[in-house]
Amino acid sequence: MLMSPSITAITELRGPLFAFAYRLTGHAADSEDIVQEVLANWFAADHHHVADPRRYLLRAVKNRCVTLLTRRPPRATGTELPEPLVQPRYEIDASLDVSFGLWLTLATLSPLERAVFLLKESFAYDYEELADLLDIRVDYCRQLYHRGQQRIQARQPRFHPSQREQLRLLSAFQQAVAAGDLTHLVQLLRQDVIIYADGGTRTAARRPIYGQQACGRYLLGLYQKFAHGLRAEWACINNSIGLLLFEPRGIAVDTVVLLEHSPQGITALYIVRDAARIHSSKGDF
Numbered sequence: 001m002l003m004s005p006s007i008t009a010i011t012e013l014r015g016p017l018f019a020f021a022y023r024l025t026g027h028a029a030d031s032e033d034i035v036q037e038v039l040a041n042w043f044a045a046d047h048h049h050v051a052d053p054r055r056y057l058l059r060a061v062k063n064r065c066v067t068l069l070t071r072r073p074p075r076a077t078g079t080e081l082p083e084p085l086v087q088p089r090y091e092i093d094a095s096l097d098v099s100f101g102l103w104l105t106l107a108t109l110s111p112l113e114r115a116v117f118l119l120k121e122s123f124a125y126d127y128e129e130l131a132d133l134l135d136i137r138v139d140y141c142r143q144l145y146h147r148g149q150q151r152i153q154a155r156q157p158r159f160h161p162s163q164r165e166q167l168r169l170l171s172a173f174q175q176a177v178a179a180g181d182l183t184h185l186v187q188l189l190r191q192d193v194i195i196y197a198d199g200g201t202r203t204a205a206r207r208p209i210y211g212q213q214a215c216g217r218y219l220l221g222l223y224q225k226f227a228h229g230l231r232a233e234w235a236c237i238n239n240s241i242g243l244l245l246f247e248p249r250g251i252a253v254d255t256v257v258l259l260e261h262s263p264q265g266i267t268a269l270y271i272v273r274d275a276a277r278i279h280s281s282k283g284d285f
Contacts, residue, residue, distance in 0.1 A: 005053050010042060013054060017061050019096055020122060024065045024114055026082030026103055028090060034064045055133050058119065062134070066111045079208060080107065081198040081270055083277045084256045086244070087236040097158065098238045100270040101260055104196065105155045109148050116141060117148035159262045166241040167234070169261060174232060174243070177223050186216045190265040195219070197271040215269070222271070230254055253278050 014035060021031035038060045042053075050056045082103045085092055092098055106114050115134065119125055125133065131141040161169070169188065176185035195209040195218060209218050230245040237244075242258040256278055260268040272278060 028083040079196040113148045116144040186212045195269045199273045
């Protein structure tokens with residue numbers, strides 16, 4: 001006879017389920033709602049017959065995430081970026097890669113490819129288990145995983161600077177932008193730097209911006225037009241240190257800025273100005 005797992009054992013799956021849903025959808029608030037609904041449904045019914053509760057719950061989360069993705073409207077302005085995970089509102093395992101860069105790469109995969117890749121990488125399922133969980137053939141499952149793996153491996157390896165180095169570079173970046181110092185700002189950027197901006201219904205770059213000079217000019221123009229007078233605070237966002245720009249004399253966040261680093265300088269900047277994404281992610285911090 002199968003024994004039903006304890007409430008504690010199921011509740012402890014909340015974090016991994018949320019991380020899976022978030023990396024699948026890029027939506028923090030919706031991922032929370034999905035996980036809450038799935039767990040509530042579990043506790044509301046008898047599941048003594050379920051041999052593998054984790055697999056059962058992952059399947060339920062995956063199904064709801066795919067439904068959400070198919071119903072998601074296209075972006076109004078700019079690149080679609082994930083909702084920022086701002087601590088302490090969201091506490092994520094520090095060893096887990098929830099970077100914007102990884103999410104943009106995952107977003108180039110189909111929802112099913114994404115699910116296969118994340119389930120195999122995060123939960124170490126074999127192909128037979130994955131095929132059963134996702135209701136697909138084993139050979140097709142293997143095909144989907146290798147397709148996703150090739151896409152992820154083609155992504156430039158992520159550099160992990162120390163917290164001290166992150167703060168040093170972020171401080172220098174702030175000073176250069178606030179001073180309007182294009183020369184100093186360009187020196188902080190790597191030659192192949194890229195900017196992704198998500199404005200939602202607000203003004204944002206419609207396409208990614210490439211190169212030191214173009215990115216430097218864009219950042220200074222954006223600061224002078226929209227960010228001058230905003231109050232800046234450092235925060236842990238998606239397991240990295242980033243900037244929260246608050247409205248003057250207010251508590252509302254206007255913009256979220258995240259940097260990606262390499263030993264040669266800043267490789268990518270992610271600018272979130274979509275009010276809906278910021279509002280749903282910030283919580284009480």
